[in-house]
Amino acid sequence: MSRWGMRIDLDRCTACGACAVACAQENNVPLGQPAKAFQHLVRWLELLPVKRGEYPRADVRVFPMPCQHCDKPPCTKVCPVYATYRSPEGLVPQIYPQCIGCRYCVNACPYTCKYYNWEDPQWPEPMERGLNPDVSIRTRGVTEKCNFCLHRLQKARDAAAIDGKELDPKDYRPACQVICPTEAIFLGDIDDPSGDVASAREDPRAMRLLEELGTEPKITYLKERGP
Amino acid sequence: MTNTLQAANEGRSSRLLGHVVLLALSAVGIWALSVRFSEGLIVTHLTQHVPWGLWISLYIYFIGLSAGSFLLSTLIYVFGMKRFEAAGPLALLQALGCLVLGMLLIWIDLGHPARFLNVFAYWNYSSVLAWESALYLAYSVVIIAELYLVLRPALARRAHSGGPLAGLAKKLAFAGEAEEKAWRSKAARWMLLLGIIGIPIAIGVHGGTGAIFAVVKSRPTWYTGLFPIVFLVSALASGGALLTFLTAISSRLPKAQKLDLVRSLGRLTVGVVALDLLLLGSEMLVVFYGGIPHHVAGWHQIMFGPFWWIFWFVQVGLGAVVPILVVLGKRTGNAIGPLAIAGLLVVFGIIGVRLNIVVPAQIEPEFATLPDAYHHLRFVRGYFPSGNEWLVGLGVVAIGTWLFFVARRLLPLDEAEQLAGDHSTAAAGPPPIHAKAEGRPAAAAGHVSSGGDL
Numbered sequence: 001m002s003r004w005g006m007r008i009d010l011d012r013c014t015a016c017g018a019c020a021v022a023c024a025q026e027n028n029v030p031l032g033q034p035a036k037a038f039q040h041l042v043r044w045l046e047l048l049p050v051k052r053g054e055y056p057r058a059d060v061r062v063f064p065m066p067c068q069h070c071d072k073p074p075c076t077k078v079c080p081v082y083a084t085y086r087s088p089e090g091l092v093p094q095i096y097p098q099c100i101g102c103r104y105c106v107n108a109c110p111y112t113c114k115y116y117n118w119e120d121p122q123w124p125e126p127m128e129r130g131l132n133p134d135v136s137i138r139t140r141g142v143t144e145k146c147n148f149c150l151h152r153l154q155k156a157r158d159a160a161a162i163d164g165k166e167l168d169p170k171d172y173r174p175a176c177q178v179i180c181p182t183e184a185i186f187l188g189d190i191d192d193p194s195g196d197v198a199s200a201r202e203d204p205r206a207m208r209l210l211e212e213l214g215t216e217p218k219i220t221y222l223k224e225r226g227p
Numbered sequence: 228m229t230n231t232l233q234a235a236n237e238g239r240s241s242r243l244l245g246h247v248v249l250l251a252l253s254a255v256g257i258w259a260l261s262v263r264f265s266e267g268l269i270v271t272h273l274t275q276h277v278p279w280g281l282w283i284s285l286y287i288y289f290i291g292l293s294a295g296s297f298l299l300s301t302l303i304y305v306f307g308m309k310r311f312e313a314a315g316p317l318a319l320l321q322a323l324g325c326l327v328l329g330m331l332l333i334w335i336d337l338g339h340p341a342r343f344l345n346v347f348a349y350w351n352y353s354s355v356l357a358w359e360s361a362l363y364l365a366y367s368v369v370i371i372a373e374l375y376l377v378l379r380p381a382l383a384r385r386a387h388s389g390g391p392l393a394g395l396a397k398k399l400a401f402a403g404e405a406e407e408k409a410w411r412s413k414a415a416r417w418m419l420l421l422g423i424i425g426i427p428i429a430i431g432v433h434g435g436t437g438a439i440f441a442v443v444k445s446r447p448t449w450y451t452g453l454f455p456i457v458f459l460v461s462a463l464a465s466g467g468a469l470l471t472f473l474t475a476i477s478s479r480l481p482k483a484q485k486l487d488l489v490r491s492l493g494r495l496t497v498g499v500v501a502l503d504l505l506l507l508g509s510e511m512l513v514v515f516y517g518g519i520p521h522h523v524a525g526w527h528q529i530m531f532g533p534f535w536w537i538f539w540f541v542q543v544g545l546g547a548v549v550p551i552l553v554v555l556g557k558r559t560g561n562a563i564g565p566l567a568i569a570g571l572l573v574v575f576g577i578i579g580v581r582l583n584i585v586v587p588a589q590i591e592p593e594f595a596t597l598p599d600a601y602h603h604l605r606f607v608r609g610y611f612p613s614g615n616e617w618l619v620g621l622g623v624v625a626i627g628t629w630l631f632f633v634a635r636r637l638l639p640l641d642e643a644e645q646l647a648g649d650h651s652t653a654a655a656g657p658p659p660i661h662a663k664a665e666g667r668p669a670a671a672a673g674h675v676s677s678g679g680d681l
Contacts, residue, residue, distance in 0.1 A: 039274035080357035081345040101338015103278035110445035118269045140267045141338030
């Protein structure tokens with residue numbers, strides 16, 4: 001069985017932000033109403049800026065941060081109703097109809113990748129017609145999160161089954177990976193030693209976020225090469 | 228004679244005023260609740276970064292009060308401290324009322340309140356919150372059973388005397404006064420058993436509520452082994468303090484006996500408050516000595532953040548130092564009024580403790596770069612409860628207080644206190660010497676005081 005992980009090559013990343021837009025579009029993430037509070041926005045894929053230095057020599061790098069899909073997720077441990085869990089394939093999705101909205105997981109996630117729905121989602125007029133039918137719309141009162149475009153895995157598997165074949169890991173590509181113009185984002189099977197993600201984990205540039213908390217995140221960032 | 232009548236009239240009108248105020252606050256609270264349920268949690272000032280606020284603070288506060296009150300009652304029913312026996316029924320009623328308030332508050336805080344039974348349907352054994360839900364249930368069963376056993380002799384007496392609600396009392400007591408005598412020893416055994424079952428449950432209830440926070444490793448201020456213990460100790464402090472205050476204002480024991488009881492409760496309370504300060508000092512010493520930045524940041528937020536005064540004035544000053552001085556004082560420590568105020572101060576101080584537990588730890592970002600991710604003018608990092616949160620909190624507390632005083636009047640608590648009081652005096656022999664300092668012979672104080680419950 002595959003264990004899905006991701007590598008994000010920061011050396012290739014141009015900080016264009018396409019991944020964040022594609023993610024929101026694919027997963028029916030609402031724009032939010034900036035007229036109200038800004039801190040209630042839902043963003044499955046966040047662009048985190050890292051600032052270095054001060055003004056004349058200031059330098060800002062942006063790195064894309066989806067859910068880290070930990071192998072030992074703190075959020076699934078604390079959920080009282082089993083609304084978030086680690087699947088046998090290593091994904092950490094959320095079951096919206098089961099969630100009671102206690103926001104324990106929001107607090108427990110050290111990566112701040114869990115988002116509570118403070119309001120019912122709304123889209124400005126033409127956008128409402130472009131919603132993705134494969135993804136459910138989350139209503140007010142539940143927590144949601146990146147699930148590595150789980151519906152795309154299901155679709156790829158279905159397509160393979162129709163042809164009577166096993167799933168080719170190359171056919172499972174989340175929206176952020178599809179859109180990335182520089183192929184900085186790549187999703188694959190960690191347990192496949194010849195795969196891109198597995199080899200990225202051995203790369204000297206590899207780093208994983210907050211590893212010291214023992215969460216075993218499955219997103220490997222590759223640091224930029226020297227100047 | 229006219230004096231007594233006047234006093235009774237005054238008591239009645241002030242009681243009426245109390246009812247009006249509480250019901251008005253409750254009505255406002257119910258209106259605020261309806262807004263919260265129709266609009267959702269957007270009416271609060273909670274955010275993705277501070278998802279828990281005032282209601283969660285009040286929830287752990289009331290769970291703490293409840294557990295503290297219950298643990299105090301076990302001093303009587305399990306460890307046989309006869310000194311406190313007259314406070315037993317009130318402690319149990321208080322434990323029940325505060326538990327209901329706490330559960331109500333966390334229910335209001337849920338994003339999907341109607342789904343709360345999911346906790347039992349989709350039980351996740353690794354979640355502290357799931358275990359807590361089960362413990363709250365078991366705990367409420369224990370309290371209700373104990374309360375019934377404690378009140379049963381008084382119910383039987385009321386049924387026999389044919390006072391108000393005698394018929395109902397007779398039904399509830401299942402027996403007359405004659406059978407009741409035979410029941411008494413059996414009831415004491417049951418109380419012992421329930422208390423022994425109840426102690427681990429109460430420790431689980433509140434230590435576990437502390438563990439809800441302590442296991443969250445993403446918030447370094449919460450993530451310490453001392454946390455559940457601090458919860459338990461401050462629970463005992465708040466429970467004892469509320470019991471001191473309520474006994475002082477609502478007990479109808481003879482004055483000397485009442486003073487003795489209130490004084491014992493007050494001393495117990497400040498002892499626990501002192502222990503709480505010790506734990507606080509230990510935590511602060513380790514945090515600041517170690518100086519690990521994200522550990523220090525949370526405590527810095529508590530002590531020197533925008534709400535520094537909650538820590539210095541509410542939590543430490545009024546909530547701990549002043550009550551300790553009042554109870555230790557030679558004059559103030561021997562009068563019901565100051566002791567009641569000391570109790571009330573601790574009760575309020577612990578609200579500060581709870582707020583400081585919940586909020587500042589969340590204000591500190593989990594990620595050093597996180598504040599930069601929201602470089603927007605409208606983004607506010609911080610938390611202050613919204614108007615709706617205040618009104619709901621106030622309303623729920625008002626409803627709880629009102630229900631408590633109604634229950635206090637309807638249940639035969641006075642009779643139970645009286646029975647327990649007689650029992651404890653008989654067991655403990657003559658009242659201790661300092662009771663005589665009141666300058667009032669016990670016989671003259673022997674009638675029901677016209678004390679102002681509400």
